């Protein structure tokens with residue numbers, strides 16, 4: 001049976017006079033340990049901390065289970081100052097991102113769009129009622145590492161994969177054992193998504209050079225599924241694709257992405273540090289250049305070839321953000337926000353997510369624009 005193509009569905013329906021509501025299906029994808037669960041935990045914090053010039057955001061859910069996941073993950077990062085435990089099972093999360101576009105900027109609001117707490121928020125319910133609201137309903141699927149790990153696509157009795165085995169001509173690996181159903185569910189979800197947040201872990205890529213094998217096995221399945229569903233746009237996938245280069249707060253990663261001088265200059269930043277997409281793309285390019293046999297080259301080529309270029313954007317992401325000293329400044333000599341103590345890995349200071357909300361808002365905006373223009377998504 002051919003499954004009908006996924007169409008943008010109208011929201012559950014805004015109440016008469018209520019905010020416009022948009023439903024998006026977004027996938028979260030990345031190799032095991034790339035930071036997916038942590039990213040989700042940081043999302044509510046990122047929304048609370050966002051100080052847009054004219055829009056404020058908050059994350060919530062109508063669903064009890066999804067709401068408790070949200071609360072627990074945020075609790076891990078802020079109160080316990082620990083990273084969330086590894087994901088054990090596929091979790092479907094229906095979260096809603098509520099945005100409010102201010103009708104006009106309050107006279108006393110700071111010119112700096114990232115001003116003090118509460119900047120730009122309406123002072124009264126009447127003022128809030130005059131603002132434009134938007135409700136973005138997200139369907140996310142978080143998969144445990146074992147589903148996206150290469151080894152589950154392979155016969156466990158086979159010899160271990162060697163780096164040199166990477167080969168475009170090799171037959172695609174088949175999922176083995178009881179995982180097949182779960183993998184099919186993940187592929188099905190990704191194929192039907194309007195947008196995908198792909199977490200690219202440069203540390204792992206640098207260490208293992210194996211990002212491609214995992215990426216390619218899943219992408220090939222997603223493409224075949226999209227093709228069967230009749231959703232391809234020419235030879236390209238219809239998805240909007242946000243590539244989040246993760247763990248940018250790690251010195252090994254930041255020093256690959258930026259020169260020492262550029263890092264020194266971050267000390268002068270006012271407000272939260274937000275690295276541009278050119279830094280993220282530059283880092284991937286550097287990995288491609290300096291490790292031409294590594295997986296990054298293949299991931300980059302696959303992204304360039306399989307998605308519409310105008311639907312791809314890179315983000316320099318850190319779920320926990322940089323450690324900021326008591327003077328409120330970035331310290332080029334000690335910006336790592338993660339440390340190891342007797343009880344394991346711990347988050348050192350406040351969590352200040354960088355480019356965590358942005359990919360999601362970018363995806364939602366682009367998908368909405370494309371849908372308005374009558375383009376397939």
Ligand SMILES: Nc1nc2c(ncn2[C@@H]2O[C@H](COP(=O)(O)OP(=O)(O)O)[C@@H](O)[C@H]2O)c(=O)[nH]1
Pocket residue numbers: 030031032033034035036037038039083084085086087145246247248249250317318319320321338345
């Ligand atoms: N430095 C740093 N490490 C991170 C960050 N996010 C995740 N990690 C590390 O990566 C590990 C795996 O993250 P997790 O979210 O469980 O990855 P998942 O398997 O993709 O869900 C965590 O336990 C942390 O050690 C980040 O923003 N910065």
Ligand SMILES: [Mg+2]
Pocket residue numbers: 036037038086087143144145
């Ligand atoms: Mg996880």
